[in-house]
Amino acid sequence: MSDLFADIEDRGLEYVGASRIEGPLVVVDRVRDVGYDETVEIIDPAGIPRMGRVLDISESHAVVQVLEGTTGLATRTLRARFLGESFRLPVSRQMLGRVFDGLGRPADGGPPALSADRRDVNGMPINPFARRYPREFIQTGLSAIDGMNALVRGQKLPVFSGNGLPHDRVSAQIIRQARLLDEEVEFSIVFAAMGIKHDVAEFFIRNFRESGALSRAVMFFSLADAPSVERLLTPRVALTLAEHLAFDCGQHVLILLTDMTNYCESLREVGTARGEIPGRKGYPGYLYSDLASLYERAGRIENSPGSITQMAILTMPADDISHPVPDLTGYITEGQIVLDRDLFQRGIYPPIAGLPSLSRLMKDGVGKGFTREDHPILASQLFACYAYVKRVRGLADVIGEEELSPLDKQYLKFGEAFEGTFLNQGEYENRSIETTLEMGWDALSVLPKEELHRVSDELLRKHYRSEPGRQAQDQTRLAAQQL
């Protein structure tokens, strides 16, 4: 039984007792003047407030989702204080260089962010009419990305990974190396960690520190030992700050959300506790809309110079790309970088899968006037040839490599060159786009000219090497001389 306890300050109401506690949910009866999605503080027996929000409100009761866990709460003693507004985050530029918890409270011993500007963490949808189409090529220094799945500023491009694959190293390398070709700007980094381990968080902090990015990075940590439901707010909190930095302060923000699979699991947990009808694999039917409300908070808008480039990392359960989390993500994001266990086991770094990876915005950010004229065709031809390699490998498994036709054998050679030199590179190797493109032509030149159907005669004349490897060697030598 809950009783009206007292009015707190001028807004906010406090009630004592709950009629039900189940999973992350608390039901408070007979509340009044409480709104849908209102922020609540549930005060535990020790007097410590835990954040929550209203999921369902009627005249008889409010269903409150407790973000910081219900452990230790008792129906008779808990107190619920309704704060009279939805969940807000004070935002300011001063938050760069700081570490916060998953709900945006200081976690580095520093003072709370001071700002009169408090934003609803749910944000508002960007008007499609007010968006600016992202077009500026970001050089990540990784050939697999720059050459074939190029990233542009304002894109949302997630990394689909699996347990034990080096997604952290790959994304740290991207953050370290990302730059524009003709503009000296440094990205501000917003890092949202959901349910990842301490050592992973530390790995990123160390990386930011080593590359001198720490002062322009802000971190929100809801680590593995934090209450799982808290994670539902963490990306929203981080995106709210990112929007402020990008669209109010005009900064170029790179936001890293990891690991989205953990986020989705929390969502499933709450859905189950509410007794909702589950969709695929027990995830709620609104998983798509919920993920979209996060992923779509990226891009560029009119009348602001800033941008949000979004990289979400997710681990595919059992490496299954058709699992609802990667599947729905791929339906929303502007492509995906897929890590491949087979490449990884063969020692290739970064193990970026050649075929299922895709950058949907590449077409508008590469080519003449952006990178180089031959870039789109080269990428398309590499994809086509690599797809054929996969077929030949399949055939070789059946009939044996010796039985292959000479041409098919050449494709196998191309496959080796492609994976071994083009894809494969050092964790600290930062390739210019020119180097990447030349290496791409080197790989293609392993094949006879006639096989490169997608390349025009003119481009073939310019780039096909009759003597494989020659030009790239020149290029590397040149680069070495410049150093």
Add this chain to the structure above:
Amino acid sequence: MNVTQRAEPCATRISGPIITATGMSGAQMYEVVQVGELGLVGEVVRIIGDLATIQVYEDTTMLKPGAKVLCTGAPLSVSLGPGLVGNIYDGIQRPLPGIEAKSGAWIRRGEKVEALDNARRWTFEPLAAKGDTVGPGQVIGQVVETPLVTHRIMVPPDVSGSVLSIVGKGDYTLLDPVAVIGTPEGEREVTMLQRWPVRQPRPIRERLRIADPLITGQRIIDTFFPLGKGGAAAIPGGFGTGKTITQHQLAKWSDAEIIVFIGCGERGNEMTEVLREFPELEDPRSGRPLMERTILIANTSNMPVAAREVSIYTGITLAEYYRDMGLSVAVFADSTSRWAEALRELAARLEEMPAEEGFPASLPTRLAQFYERGGAVTTLAGDRASVSIVGAVSPPGGDFSEPVTQHTRRFIRCFWALDTELANARHYPSIHWLRSYSEYAEDVKGWWEGSCPDWEDLRTEALTLLQREERLQQIVKLVGPDVLPDSQRLILFIAEIFKDGFLAQSAFDENDMYCSPEKQVALLRLILTLYHRGRDLIQEGVPLAKVTGMECVSEVLRAKAALSNKELHKVEELAKRLAEEAGELERQYMKGAACYE
């Protein structure tokens, strides 16, 4: 709070986009209501006694029980009149440019903007005279809406009688009466603005058989799996297989007179892309900017889910309105799966019993109702017109056995199955030639045969070759290609040429993005000629490698992109050179064979 009898309708429960309200006994099903101080727009979807369930098209954050509910007395309707073309609306027909002007880059809740500009003056030209007897849908005047669209002003569907007065040619706003019609019920003023409830199909005189193809300029579609004007097609595929790009291609190049593109629960940037590109692209037939015949509905994935559910109806209603003017309209819905998911999400909140995979049992009916609003028709005014519908389907995990794909198949006659493997190999459009079909091929045959009498033979031969290749590939996968005789390996070779040189079509290549029907036929014939010549040569004993090594082969492969639609004569020249080269090969070989003898 004590329990007094409430006279005023107000909310009692809020759960996301679904709210319950009491005092609603006077409400009608699907009536539009406004909720709370912001006047959030919603629609009544269930009435039980005094209680109504309302689905709200805007975010309900901080809405409280007790919030006032204002009934408007009308079902959800759209405004119809000049000014729709070139515009972009959200799911409930709020113009996005107007919203931006009011609330900046973000869509704030409760924003109200008229769908059409009531202050703007349009030049109305009367096409009826005083004393004329007119009925529903009859044209009484016209307005040049854009250089591509002449907008007919029609008598509303519920009005008939004689014209008592009609204004002369001049400039009027949408609210100015342009005619007065004497009806049995009294005088009715007619303006250039009509309202129509979105969930109700607009009336027609009769349905017609489909006879004309919707020419899309996409080879695999027009030649192999054509859509008829007034037909319905589905384009299912996993993420990244090319649903959106294909629909964009169709929206750009189809020979429909009006395009309605519904971005339903998909990406914001894709709509931005259309907004950026369409004004700059030229219609291949008129040379005018494509935006002058296009209407966009954008209810992207992050916009409220209830409005996503409605966006489909909003779009199809606008399409029907232009159809009623006697135009051919094409509607693209990207993606119908997101719409179905909106239904599911709302049904779950309504605590309805779920059927397959959580979708409401009404899913098939709703799909059928949507696709049935397309068709080739005679309008009330007696004109031939059509609404063609292309719906993208986004099956979870790319698996076509799921309910939305399966039910959609029952209501469409053209199925463009996108294939992940093809897309991964960057073979676009990744429409799979063996898993796709079109029942319209039969209907539109006559149209093609007007200019190409052997169209059906060419098409069938090509498709058969592709089918044979598939079977041969099964063998190759087991034992390698070496066991096959040259005649069969030639089929493998020609199939590759079909795939690369005909079926694959880049949306980004200047010459290739739109392929005229004439060029389609020319390329098809060219590749088949290569096949026939090759077959003859092999029969005469010429080794396969000689055939595949002919110089013109790579030109055949590149013809689609190297030659523009205007350079058909070059395709013919190429065919001639092909014949010569084959003839040369034949002579060489005959000589060699003769020597050997």
